[in-house]
Amino acid sequence: MGFEGIGASVRRKEDVRFLSGRGNYTDDINRPGQLYAVMRRADRPHATIDGIDTAAASKAPGVVAIFTGADMAKEEIGGLPCGWQIHNKDGSPMAEPPHPVLAVGKVRHVGDPVAVVIAETKQQARDAAELIAIAYTDLPSVSSTTDALAPGAPEVHDGVAGNLCYDWHIGDKAVVDAAFAGAAHVVKLDLVNNRLVPNAMEPRAAIGDYDTSSGDYTLYTTSQNPHVIRLLMGAFVLHIPENKLRVVAPDVGGGFGSKIYHYAEEAIVTWASAKVRRPVKWTADRTESFMSDAHGRDHVSTAEMAVDKDGKFLGLRIVTLANMGAYLSTFAPCVPTYLYATLLAGVYTTPVIYCNVKAVFTNTVPVDAYRGAGRPEATFLLERLVDCIAHDTGLDRVEIRRKNFIPADAFPYQTPVALAYDSGDYQTTLKVALKNADWDGFEARRTAAKARGKLRGIGISTYLEACGIAPSAVVGSLGARAGLYEVANIRVHPTGSVTVFTGTHSHGQGHETTLAQLVCDQLGVPLSQVDVVHGDTAKIPFGMGTYGSRSLAVGGSAMVKAMDKIIAKGKKIAAHLMEAAVEDIEFADNTFKVAGTDKTKSLTDISLAAYVPHNYPIDEIEPGLDETAFYDPKNFTFPGGCHIAEVEIDPETGVTEVINFTAVDDVGRVVNPMIVEGQIQGGVAQGIGQALLESAIYDKQGQLLSGSMMDYTMPRADNLPNFNVSTENTMCTHNPLGSKGCGEVGAIGSPPAIINAVVDALKDYGVRHLDMPATGPKLWSIIQGGQKMAAE
């Protein structure tokens, strides 16, 4: 075999299956006797439900059952739980209104499910759902983040005064205010982080399958974390003990956060399957995805930096409004607090920081973590603010960054907002990115573009993020209601092949390859003899799943710990077989060796002995070679780097073309460079989408205007450039792999680089800041206005 261990760009084990149409996604699964569920959803943002008439629908062909919120309430089905509790400034807990699985009494956003029709075919269920007559009394609604707290705004929940979910803060305001008092410059910026729809290409789907003989439930679902779904749905919603509930997340077609959460449809099909005693399948139409998948971002902020006369940052003060939507999704409250405000030091030595976050309810789809989650919002705010500081003070935007970087010799570095960074080298990623992007040669390219009638700009973003989210004790103290460790079971089979059972979940990340490479590396087993199993609570001991770029840093580390146990046990067996002391046994390259001799046993010799223990130290150790480890990290990991975007705007249309995009990231130890580059490219594409194209827009009446792929602009191949992606890595100091994570860096670092480039391109038009997305019409208006101003 060629080199297949850590550092090899081996081609993916999962690809032939996906390329031949043999993937096994949830909607590809059909259970014997399966029925189909279709949701009848609210078509209005806020109304009381005065009556639901299902008589005609019940008589429609093929209909087996119709259920409403009242039917579920009768059986004391719980509401969808929230997994994170934030406390207000005064120490009181956040407002946590109930989130019924099917609406009870009121609907609170367009798309809120009101009833479910279960029929023999999907078409019959869809036809019957249209026959349900719902009598509503419309209520005034609020959809915009800024309107939610206005005096007299319509209230989304009875008992949540003024739509305020929480009013939270971090930092010492008096100390920060004092830093502002003596500052040479105070630079202020108001900005919006636009609301996004994640739009993984596979729409959500779920199949509930109740076994009438055993009383066991199986849920097949499009989830990034099947054990979390089992825990939340079993314990809080349907009251099914873990031993009677299996959750399978098979091949999943992308997630980006949107498939972390426990959704109503999962509980509905599981519960309904037992009611009708047949399997029940639900698959979202894309239109349903738009109005029921958790959205992302949606912050409105004011940021101010106090700066001394030389450009050193003295203090940062921020007020942010964060939209939670109509209900609290699983992790929603932690996004604008512990994933956002704790990141506001960024890569800078800003000594004091204060941030106040008010989270609000609106009559919109719940908002939760979407690729980056809180960290893109913090990064966009900081990196735009730094460019505004350069704009307002006349200092160079690269110099100002260099001057304020945390130096490479300052780690571990305690920020004023809770996080302690373990490693990084921001000067190096900056230096390499400037070189790779030919920053110094830009002005000539700008001049050349001008000769062609184009406005060319260049923008930079130097950033970091906190991922590999953990440790459990810390997140627990911050309000998490779950631990954030990870689990691996390594099973060495009798003939030496290996199956890895991981609690992480692959939905595009390539774990079947990357995690297998860890086994090649540590145990010396060829890749062809290693399989990775994920996504099934019946097979895997436990797991917290995949999000927050945690799979390798946390899940991979759990594998290393489990393999350490395999090697330790193998040494005992080898010592017995070779009649040596355990301390004298060395393991490398699939081989146990008595140190200083030529006596060796292969891993296969040892595994065979472990499963056929005829000559075996049976009084000391058990047969078998199968070990499990739970790994709870000591800290977050802190990837970071530098992104540089170069754009050209056509003044005739206002359309921005990204000409070059350079990313130099520090992601710690890289296992498969090909996969890491792919992850960064994909993240950057989503960041460019946010910066230039995407925006979820509600009108004043609470209707989602951008509710289909014809209205919501997804990045297409011709909207994007080739990416110049590379890494300059420092090692994470506290996990055994040294890996930091690469899944989110692209989406975190890129949006401010793009907007900084667009603002730079428009510098002759008096533009200091632009909110995303920088669409053609928006820029065209600025350019036309500017020309008019110039003419006047």
Add this chain to the structure above:
Amino acid sequence: MPQVTLTVNGKQHTVTVEARTLLVELLREKLSLTGTHVGCDTSQCGACVVHVDGVSAKSCTMLALQADGTAVTTIEGLAAADGTLHPMQEMFREHHALQCGFCTPGMVMSAIDLVNSHPQGMTEREIREGLEGNLCRCTGYHNIVKAIAAAQPLMHAK
């Protein structure tokens, strides 16, 4: 209910469908060819692209009845009988042009038609513009474009 007779991946089928049944529903639900995916409901994403009489078509936007008498090729019908991948499949693998795999069948079917319909070859820009009808949320398209560029000479050499 009406009947449709069509050839799928070389095999003839006669299937009873509702008049409103879409080609993709026939493929997925009646013939269990679940490699063809449905990613949207507005004919935007291209996850459902198959070849109908050798030309790419969005099977979510075509009635099963319209496919009567045609020869349809799906992603399942691309590889040789011995499992040898089509050059486009092989280049997608080689260049890491897929992540979650959901858009991949439609992307590969579109890419093959794109290359077939440009015997003179395509520039990178032309490939990007040719992929206008297919969405991918994972890759940022960089490696998809590379894979198609690499597949061009292999396909034209045949």
